[in-house]
Amino acid sequence: MGKGGMSQGEGSKVGEENMAAWLVGINTLKIQPFLLPSVGPHDVRVRMKAVGICGSDVHYLKTMRCADFVVKEPMVIGHECAGIIEEVGEEVKHLVVGDRVALEPGISCWRCNLCREGRYNLCPEMKFFATPPVHGSLANQVVHPADLCFKLPENVSLEEGAMCEPLSVGVHACRRAEIGPETNVLVMGAGPIGLVTMLAARAFGVPRIVIVDVDENRLAVAKQLGADGIVQVTTSLEDVGSEVEQIQKAMGSNIDVTFDCAGFNKTMSTALAATRCGGKVCLVGMGHGIMTVPLTPAAAREVDVVGVFRYKNTWPLCLEFLTSGKIDVKPLITHRFGFSQKEVEDAFETSARGSNAIKVMFNL
Numbered sequence: 001m002g003k004g005g006m007s008q009g010e011g012s013k014v015g016e017e018n019m020a021a022w023l024v025g026i027n028t029l030k031i032q033p034f035l036l037p038s039v040g041p042h043d044v045r046v047r048m049k050a051v052g053i054c055g056s057d058v059h060y061l062k063t064m065r066c067a068d069f070v071v072k073e074p075m076v077i078g079h080e081c082a083g084i085i086e087e088v089g090e091e092v093k094h095l096v097v098g099d100r101v102a103l104e105p106g107i108s109c110w111r112c113n114l115c116r117e118g119r120y121n122l123c124p125e126m127k128f129f130a131t132p133p134v135h136g137s138l139a140n141q142v143v144h145p146a147d148l149c150f151k152l153p154e155n156v157s158l159e160e161g162a163m164c165e166p167l168s169v170g171v172h173a174c175r176r177a178e179i180g181p182e183t184n185v186l187v188m189g190a191g192p193i194g195l196v197t198m199l200a201a202r203a204f205g206v207p208r209i210v211i212v213d214v215d216e217n218r219l220a221v222a223k224q225l226g227a228d229g230i231v232q233v234t235t236s237l238e239d240v241g242s243e244v245e246q247i248q249k250a251m252g253s254n255i256d257v258t259f260d261c262a263g264f265n266k267t268m269s270t271a272l273a274a275t276r277c278g279g280k281v282c283l284v285g286m287g288h289g290i291m292t293v294p295l296t297p298a299a300a301r302e303v304d305v306v307g308v309f310r311y312k313n314t315w316p317l318c319l320e321f322l323t324s325g326k327i328d329v330k331p332l333i334t335h336r337f338g339f340s341q342k343e344v345e346d347a348f349e350t351s352a353r354g355s356n357a358i359k360v361m362f363n364l
Helices: 055-063 158-162 164-177 192-203 216-224 237-251 265-274 295-300 315-324 341-353
Strands: 019-025 028-033 043-052 080-088 100-103 141-145 149-151 184-188 208-213 229-232 257-260 280-283 304-307 333-337 359-363
Touching (some): 028 341, 043 158, 055 341, 080 158, 149 315, 158 164, 158 359, 164 257, 164 315, 184 192, 184 237, 192 216, 192 257, 208 216, 237 265, 265 280, 265 295
Parallel strands (some): 184 208, 208 229, 257 280, 280 304, 333 359
Antiparallel strands (some): 019 028, 043 080, 043 141, 100 149
16 A cells, blocks of 8 residues: 555544545445554655546546456545645655645655666556555545655646646657657547647647547637647547548648557557558557557558556656646646535546546645
């Protein structure tokens, strides 16, 4: 279990009773006590102020699982978060009580070969907020390693700090795809991750971006956020050929890199067919655990497929993008809720419905 907290009976309370949103069954969340561990010498205790709802949180609520991770016992939900430091460990030198911080939610072992190579996001011992059996951060307070808490600049809000987590996915994808000012980018999916990937790509200097989705409302948002072209598609595999033509026409030139931010048979098939010879397809979304896609034609055109899993060393760059104004995530936050039992239930219902909801945020 990570530093975030302990199940009832495992620790001692700090100050007033600490409450958290517990996932206790399918479609069942309960606000219940959440006991914190003591603050270690390299830890901080943070009062949560902003926590966003991620698609994975909704998956856990609806099915008690996400990909291969299965919730087998009650778990505190949430991992996109920012807050204010209330206590620091004796060895913590770079943070003080009162600092506003964004939290990177994954604690790696720092001992395995992957960690030593710098690819700590792939650590097999990763303890990640709200990934079973590790508790999350939708709570009044959590305890977390200080080196995973990043001080927010004065002009970056706590909500923007919480948005560093989804934005990190887009930043890491852009780094993996090695995009830049000479890269034309296609984004499959205009959900939260597709939109932050689009924003990150623009911040990396990409000159032209086309984004694709089945939902016209989300495409309208993408256009408002700066997409150069939008294409509405269907969910039918039979339409891939004609839609690739529409997408390429909307781009007006070769598609160098495609980010599949949905991860379905249809989106990946479209991405592989639309990307130019010698280009790259970056698989970001994980909609289907197993996909059947036309890899042989793509291989014959030397289209590289690049995988993305979470992120590494992204918070400093995310904060730089937010501070400088190169990225504005505020328009993505469409709904806000407090932290009562009813509001928690309503917030998750709103997020699960989708439609005009992009990012649902708790203000604690």
